[in-house]
Amino acid sequence: MASKTHTRIEGMLLDVQMHEHEGTSIVDVFLRTETGIERFHDIQFPPYFYITLVPNARTGEIVKQLQQETFPGGISLVDASIVKREGVEFIKMEFKRIPDLLAVRERIKSYPFVQELYEYNIPYTKRYLIDKRLTPYEPTLIEINPAREIVSISTKEKELAPPKLRMGAFDLEAYAPKKLPIPEKNPVISISIASPSGNKVFLPLAFTHADAMPGKSEVEMFQHFSDFxxxxxxxxxxxYNGDRFDFPYLHARAKAINAPLDFGNGNVQIIGKGNESNARLHGIQHVDVYQLMRLLSRFAVFRSPKMDLGSVMQAVFGEGEKIISYKKINEIWETKKDLHLLVEYNLNDSLFTLRLGKEFLPLLMELSKLVQQPLYDVNRATSSQLVETMLIHESFVQQRIIPNPPTDEQVMHRTQNPIEGGFVKEPVAGLREDIAVLDFRSMYPSIMISHNISPDTLDCEHEACKKGKNVAPTGHWFCTKRKGLFTTVLERILDARIAVQSEMDSLPKKDPKLIVLKARKQALKIILNSFFGTLAYPRFRWYTRESARAITAFARHYIRETLDTAEKAGFEPIYGDTDSAFVHVSKGRTEKDVIAFVEKVNKSLPGRMEVEFEGFYVRGIFVTKKDKKEIHAAKKRYALADKNGELTIVGFEFVRRDWSQVARQTQKKVLEEVLAKGNPAGALKVVQETIKKLREGKIPKKELVVLTQLQRRPEKYAAIGPHVAAAMKAQKRGKEIEVGQLMGFIITQKGKSISDKAELEEFVEEGDYDAEYYIHHQLIPAVITILSELGYTEDDLKQGGKQTGLGAFG
Structure with a gap:
């Protein structure tokens, strides 16, 4: 019950930040309440770390010594106390402010009674969310005193309804006579914003347009933008790329011209520099959609060969932005003609960014809730950081000490000792029919749960466990008497995913709850499937080589066992790949026989392990690969067609960005003819017609672009490949080239070598391409591996040749 002098306030937790005031580190808590975004302070959360003592040290006496100690700089502790974690005594050292903790952290290592420091580098605001057990974007209840200082704070019972957030997006255009604008010299010529309060483009001059707000100067434009x-x-x-460009540029330009800049709750904080910079607002969550799409592409949520706004819009929505070159923008600004094009282009970028953000925000929010960190942090996290944060939370709940991050020396040692991967059975190359594909559902996580694989259960002291069901093929064993940290978290995620699916199945198709539930299911899948990769990541706090090796060894064991069992049951094993088994279903047998076999296998599997009947395919092709010594079947390179003609393509050029579209699309058409239609002659015709169009100059340039990433500055390359040569030529024309950028180049007709002929797409006219290069180095290599399995040669592709039917294969 609240005190008479205290006030209870309820709101949605948006963010947690910190500041220093009068020698104390203070937590800033931002809530969205009925009156707007409000900031409250918690002055009663001292930063801390733990130490362990050398054997036979007198803990009580050392605690008293530390309580009375004055460290260099006049630093004294708020408190020192004894705590027990997993039966071990630690001393918890609390400080008034972060700088004091950092100074003493380095000093205390030299004290003779100190054995080790723990939890000394967990960010203060993350520590607050963990210790208070708070979840962002959930209803949060606080109790404050008259000074608006937090007396208590807690997350209320979770609700399914999506939080009602006010969302907007902004973009700017700068005058850039030398391509790369410099904020100290080059003005911002327009700022657009799309928001619930309307869509506006702010200009530093007089101009009449429905979406424009003119100003008398650049300073006034900044004022109008801040007011809005x-x-x-x-x-x-x-x-979109606001971390690296929009925010730093706007911040630096405002400072250069002494202009006001306020995003609704104050200015922006720029953390880091250049390509490592991040932009953080006060309370308002800055979501850089460019960073978000990079994160989601790593999780295979979406795919795009290029990450510019137009390409991502095309990949997600099937429509892209209308590009205006920087030269045209400069021309508009210099002549003050066609200003409407600048306004529309600038505003469209904000509208596109807002649309993308809204599309993927539910998933980002569910990830945020899952790891209990704000959108800002999750937006910029890696999968290993997300998993690690979940484990830190669980460790606090279970009162475990969190392991320290590895040293650089440890990381180097781990990197030099890679872990053997999953089992891959080499396929029999050629065209096959009637294929059943069996998948282990969430194989690595289910192995970890079923065999209790966790760093804290590895090689436990129990004699019974050394001969129990959790002995890995590697010889290591895992405890059967106590559940591990990883197992606890993984089991909770798996159960939550099943519960979400069950709830989704019970709802009508248009129920608004499905948006949240779909996002939650996907977030749970992302975290679930990230655990093994994180466990084997050299910089992971809980890295355990023995545990990771045990998981892959169990996986190889189970996939081999499944293939052997299938063969005994009369199904011919065709291929095995990490967590999948491909078998041939002979004539007279049906999908029902496969399903019955799967049910039998599942009865023999331990714990949460389960095989699924992924699908039945009428045809599939497995191709050969040539190396220096021999020709053999290629692993992880196949294509399948189901009874509806839908293709599954793995490892072929069609799914790679470093091949031209004409090669990739022709390859797909060939696979459709061979697998979906059963028409090899049609496949041959597709290739021959494409060759004819290439030689006639009828292929548009967008289908000829080859994408390759620039790994270093062009001048740093010893060997000048086509993408490097194209980048160098573009630089001479004034184009800014950055490391990590995807170079989209075309091989033109001008020049002697391939590199001589390479030019970036934007500098190439339609029809200017080397047809013979695309025929011999793109098209034929992309299809010959498929058609050679059907008896065709390169000469057949170029000239026409023998007619081949499917009857000869199978």
């Missing part, structure tokens, strides 16, 4: 941001009252502000 306050009016918009946003919870989430989207940008």
């Amino acid at each position: 941001c306050k009016l918009a009252d946003l919870d989430v502000l989207f940008t």
Whole structure:
């Protein structure tokens, strides 16, 4: 019950930040309440770390010594106390402020009674969310005193309804006579914002347009933009590459011209520099959609060969932005003609960014809730950081000490000792029919749960466990008497995923709850499937080589066992790949026989392990691979067609960005003819017609672009490949080239060598391409591996040749 002098306030937790005041580190808690975004302070959360003592040290006496100690700089502790974690005594050292903790952290290592430090590098605001057990974007209840200082804080019971967030996006255009604008010299010529309060483009000059707000100067434009941001009252502000460009540029330019800049709750904080910079707002969550799409592409949520806004829009929505070159923007600004094009282009970028942000925000929010960290942090996290954060939370709940991150020396040693991967049975190359594919559902996580694989259960002291069901093929064993940390978290995630699916199945198709549930299911899948990769990651706090090796060894065991069992049951094993088994279903047998076999296998599997009947395919092709010594079947390179003609393509050029579209699309058409239609002659015709069009100059340039990433500055390359040569030529024309950028180049007709002929797409006219290069180095290599399995040669592709039917294969 609240004190008479205390006030209870309920709101949605948006963010947790910190500041220093009068020698104390203070937590800033931002809530969205009925009156807007409000900031409250918690002054009663001292930063801390733990130490362990050398054997036979007198813990009580050392605690008293530390309580009375004055460290260099006049630093004294808020408190020192004894705590027990997993039966071991630790001393918890609490400080008034972060700088004090950092100074003493280095000093205390030299004390003779100190054996080790723990939890000394967990960020203060993350520590607060963990210790208070708070979940962002959930209803949060606080009790404050008259000074608006937090007396208590807690997350209320979770609700399924998506939080009602006010979302917007902004974008800017700068004058860039030398391509790369410099904020100290080059003005911002327009700022657009899309928000619930309206869509506006702010200009530093007089211009009449329905979406424009003119100004008398650049300074006034900044003022208008700041005023509008306050009016918009946003919870989430989207940008596209705002971390690296929009925010740093706007911040630096405002400072250079002494202009006001306020995004609704104050200015922006730029953390880091250049390509490592991040932009953080106060309370408002800055979601950089570019960073978000990179994160989601790593999780295979979506795919795009290029990550510019137009390409991502095309990949997600099937529509892209209308590009205006920087030269055209400069021309518009210099002549003050066609200003409407600048306004529309700038605003469209904000609208596109907002649309993308809204599309994927539910997934980002569910990830945020899952790891109990704000959107800002999750937006910029890696999969290993997300998993690690979950384990830190669980460790606190179970009162475990969190392991320290590895040293650089440990990381180097781990990197030099890679872990053997999953089992791959080499396929029999050629065209096959009637294929059943069996998949182990979440194989690595289910192995970890079923065999209790966790760093804290490895090689336990129990004699019974050394001969129990959790002895791995590697010889290591895992405890059967106590559940491990990893197992606890994984089992909870797997159970939650099953519960979400069950709830989804019970709802009508248009129920609004499905948006949240689909996002939650996907978030749970992402975290679930990230655990093994994180366990084997050299920089992971809980890295255990023996545990990771045990998981892959169990996986190889189970996939081999499944293939052997299938063969005994009369199914011919065709291929095995990590967590999948491919078998031939002979004539007279049906899908029902396969399902019955799967049910039998599942009865023999331990714990949460389960095989699924992934699908039945009428045809599949497995191709050969040539190396220096021999020709053999290629692993992880096959294509399948189901009874509806839908293709599954793995490892072929069609799924790779470093092949031209004409080669990839022709390859797909060939696979459709061979697998879906059973028409090898049609496949041959597709290739021959494409060759004819290439030689006639009828292939548009967008289908000829080859994408390759620039790994270093062009001048740093010893060997000048086509993408490097194209980048160098573009630089001479004034184009800014960055490391990590995807170079989209075309091999033109001008020049002697391939590198001589390479030019970036934007500098190539339609029809200017080397047809013979694309025929011999793109098209034929992409299809010959398929058609050679059907008896065709390169000469057949170029000239026409023998007619081949499917009857000869199978």
